[in-house]
Amino acid sequence: MTAVPSGWPAGLAPELGDALRGLAGAPRLLVALDFDGTLAPVVDVPGEARALPEARDAVLRLLDTPGTRVALVSGRSLESLVEVSDPPAGVLLVGSHGIELRLDDAHDPVGLGAEELARLETLRGVLDGVAGAVEGAWVEAKPAGFALHTRLASAPDARRAHELALGELRDRLDGVTVRSGKDILEFSVRSATKGDALERLCAHTAADAVLYAGDDATDEDAFAVLRPDDVGIKVGPGPTVAAFRVADPAEAAVALVALAALRQPGRAVRNEN
Ligand SMILES: [Mg+2]
Structure with missing residues (x-):
């Protein structure tokens, strides 16, 4: 059991903190994240978008945690997503709103029928x-x-x-x-959504629980396929079906840092029954 103090993670709504604690106990966790407006602040020149350092550190820590997969799910082409995100090894990638996927050894990004x-x-x-x-x-x-x-x-x-x-x-x-x-x-010839992509990612990773965070209308398709125990976080204003909301990429990074800390071996509340 963990010694996480009540009220932690600091700076997050208590309900979101509770939800993250719940996720942290999943045997196989998938953390799927939009890039622009979620990990990276939106900038005028798309090629200059970069993830916030705190968010990138949290992703690296999550990747380093047993039973944890991280995916980037973007409307950018796969090529552009790779360019701006400089994805660490082991990150699963979805580009073009779900048309292009790079899942571990599967390098057939589109795989047309x-x-x-x-x-x-x-x-x-x-x-x-x-x-x-x-x-x-x-x-x-x-x-x-x-x-x-x-x-x-x-x-x-x-x-x-x-x-x-x-x-x-x-x-x-x-x-x-x-x-x-x-x-x-x-x-x-392929009409895919981020929801289709998230379902593919869940199947690929056999995830027991999912965190999805995104800021845009196209992320709603992903929120819509989340299961009851999954956690959806809408970043910024606008209508959403996600259960949780944070103000901006900085606050999204706080949530990821908190999840990474909770997920560390020995820290997370795990139900071993
Ligand atoms: Mg976005």
Whole structure:
């Protein structure tokens, strides 16, 4: 048994402290964390985002604790997530809101099925045709689809490229997610959410209990798949289905530091029955 004083961890709501104490006793714990706005303060230049030092230290301590896995779950591409998070060995990674996964030795980040590959081929044919027909349009391969870029095209040509692509694909978009952005039309054959990713992570780690923390609307999909004894922490303002909330990444780091301390062998309250 532990000698944790009542009221500890300091600086956290007592209910969250209790919940963390409960998690600390799980034989196999998964700590799944969004990156931007959760571990790292949001910055103007996305490439300059870095985890708070306290948060990174807590992650390292958790990784060092038996029966504990840590995952980063981000909307960034896997490549970008690796760049900004410099993930310590043993961290599981989810990029592109669940489309890309790097789980231990599984280096097939997308792992498309036969139907998805067939859709990908259809997309490739149509979009290559559009890019060939419209000056300034070009196609970028994405983890599970393609982006049609028109930034270098004139406005009328850009419009024509988008119309051509959507027109040709109109009857073939079953199972394809289309996102329209500035000078870009994105097609993805995989529509994954952070909730799907969290379920994959739970299966992969055989976790008995999960902590998930995130700040954004897309994190709600992950909160929604948490089980009764799991702990969801919403970081910052906004509506949420998470049971707990902290103000900002600094306070999220306090929670992680507390969990790491509680989880240390000999410190945690464990039910050995
Ligand atoms: Mg975020």
